[in-house]
Amino acid sequence: MKNILRYSFFDLIRSRWTIIYGGFYLILTFALIWLSGDLLKVITSLMNITLMLVPLIALLFSSMYYYHSRDFVELLLAQPLKRTHIFIGQYWGIAISLSVSLIVGLGLPFLIFGVLGTSVLYHFFTLIGVNLMLTFIFVGLGFAGALRYENRIKGFGLGILIWLFFAVIYDGIVLLGLVVFRDYPLDHFALGASIFNPIDLSRILILLKLDISALMGYTGAVFQKFLGSTTGIIIAIAVLMLWVVFPIGRIRFLALRKDF
Amino acid sequence: MIQLRKISKSFRHLSVLKDLNLSFEEAGISAILGPNGSGKTTMIKCLLGMVLPDQGDILINEQNISRQWAYRDQISYLPQIARFPENLSVGELIRMLRSLRNRPSQEDTLIRIFGLESFMDKKLGHLSGGTRQKVNLVQAFMYDNPILILDEPTAGLDPVAVLKLKDLLNKEREKGKIILITTHLIPFVEEMADEIVFLMDGKIHFRGSPSHLIRQYETEKLETAIAQMLEKQKIVSVDVSPQVNGQSRLTPVMTS
Numbered sequence: 001m002k003n004i005l006r007y008s009f010f011d012l013i014r015s016r017w018t019i020i021y022g023g024f025y026l027i028l029t030f031a032l033i034w035l036s037g038d039l040l041k042v043i044t045s046l047m048n049i050t051l052m053l054v055p056l057i058a059l060l061f062s063s064m065y066y067y068h069s070r071d072f073v074e075l076l077l078a079q080p081l082k083r084t085h086i087f088i089g090q091y092w093g094i095a096i097s098l099s100v101s102l103i104v105g106l107g108l109p110f111l112i113f114g115v116l117g118t119s120v121l122y123h124f125f126t127l128i129g130v131n132l133m134l135t136f137i138f139v140g141l142g143f144a145g146a147l148r149y150e151n152r153i154k155g156f157g158l159g160i161l162i163w164l165f166f167a168v169i170y171d172g173i174v175l176l177g178l179v180v181f182r183d184y185p186l187d188h189f190a191l192g193a194s195i196f197n198p199i200d201l202s203r204i205l206i207l208l209k210l211d212i213s214a215l216m217g218y219t220g221a222v223f224q225k226f227l228g229s230t231t232g233i234i235i236a237i238a239v240l241m242l243w244v245v246f247p248i249g250r251i252r253f254l255a256l257r258k259d260f
Numbered sequence: 261m262i263q264l265r266k267i268s269k270s271f272r273h274l275s276v277l278k279d280l281n282l283s284f285e286e287a288g289i290s291a292i293l294g295p296n297g298s299g300k301t302t303m304i305k306c307l308l309g310m311v312l313p314d315q316g317d318i319l320i321n322e323q324n325i326s327r328q329w330a331y332r333d334q335i336s337y338l339p340q341i342a343r344f345p346e347n348l349s350v351g352e353l354i355r356m357l358r359s360l361r362n363r364p365s366q367e368d369t370l371i372r373i374f375g376l377e378s379f380m381d382k383k384l385g386h387l388s389g390g391t392r393q394k395v396n397l398v399q400a401f402m403y404d405n406p407i408l409i410l411d412e413p414t415a416g417l418d419p420v421a422v423l424k425l426k427d428l429l430n431k432e433r434e435k436g437k438i439i440l441i442t443t444h445l446i447p448f449v450e451e452m453a454d455e456i457v458f459l460m461d462g463k464i465h466f467r468g469s470p471s472h473l474i475r476q477y478e479t480e481k482l483e484t485a486i487a488q489m490l491e492k493q494k495i496v497s498v499d500v501s502p503q504v505n506g507q508s509r510l511t512p513v514m515t516s
Contacts, residue, residue, distance in 0.1 A: 003356065003359050003360055007345075007348070007352075007356045008349075010347075010352075011345045011347045011348055012347075014347050015347050030449055069345060070347050071339070071341055071343040071344075072343065074310065074339050075337070075339050075344075075357075075399075077309070077310045078308045078310070078332060078335065078337035078339065079309065079332060079357070079360045079361070080329055080330055080332040080333040080361060081329060081330075081332075081360060082329050083329070091288070157457065257312070259305075259310070259311040259312060260272070260310040260311065
């Protein structure tokens, strides 16, 4: 598995798309810091962009990589390797190379502008950490989708649907629920609903650290109380971990049964 | 030694292999022929564990290969289309494949034979189709394995490279290996193959030496014999392979 991981990683880290992806974050972060000068505000702005972009790129990039390496995978399958090692190895290769782009793109400007030793450091780490989790989650979902559908139109379509669901539709359904049942106490419903959507959960994790949760009213206080506690944080991280593990299990399952 | 016992495989509703019994026990080059969609590639992929048969067993060196992977160490495989990861260089690809098996290999000799020395640092994405096929050949021949499976080895090669390929194949045959080749190039088959396995609609339609096939159709060229066989599609041959259950070595294969 390590061999496959290493090869996928080095193949990807030098690919044009990974460099464009990292370069985009680099320019964006530099521009935002240069324009505002307030690192905390930059983190809020970046959060709004990355929470949408990171899952989308992870989904599309991983399906693209699967379809692109399809012929090569046939060669690998003929080698004395376990099937699961090939695909799980590729998964880590994609996830780690995107993570490196993300860390370099977001991290370098902050380092240069002296984030170390300031009070923003903690928020900065939350931003990076949450986006890394999202990368691992959505690379897995995208890769599993591509493995499921040999037809790349279907594979990409599924990726876009997954993204639409978590980034847009899910919030819409939750909001609708909140409006329909507005006569009932809904703070726990809102909390529960948000925890099962990795994008929402990530957003809340960052926002709570930014002390603008007051804007979220009473529900915000419930969130603050829950996620401010150690148990809450552990549950939140466990849910994100589950979201990482689920697609990997799916990749294993599909890899063992597929005809190539 | 390769044995396929009652192998059936269908994709959705399309039945590709139907109760296929086939074994390769003696050393030599077997050309696997058949029209497009006759099940050649599916059969090869079953041997490599890439396609999982619906029914039947495959034994390689007496070991059932279902859900196994270590047996592939005994097999060298040349896949059909030589499309490799674009961002890797030729050298990196060879090193990567070598690291997977971790035993002596002879890629340097092969790189010299195919004149690939100057391409070692080039990215695979920048190579022409023929050069990529040469890289493909290097990776397929670099291990000394008892079984060789080549899917369309001549695709994209210039005449000089084809000559070198034939040379290599002759050497491997002398070492007593089982070599399976699929191809559409009949002159290549005529020159190289010790026997022909003709697949049609997922069944063996003919098995025997090229001269045997020519004699059957009373023609002079293998090409004409095969064309006639395709047109007539009737019983023409006997299965000369040893049967798994030890029954007669001469049984009619198929009528239609």
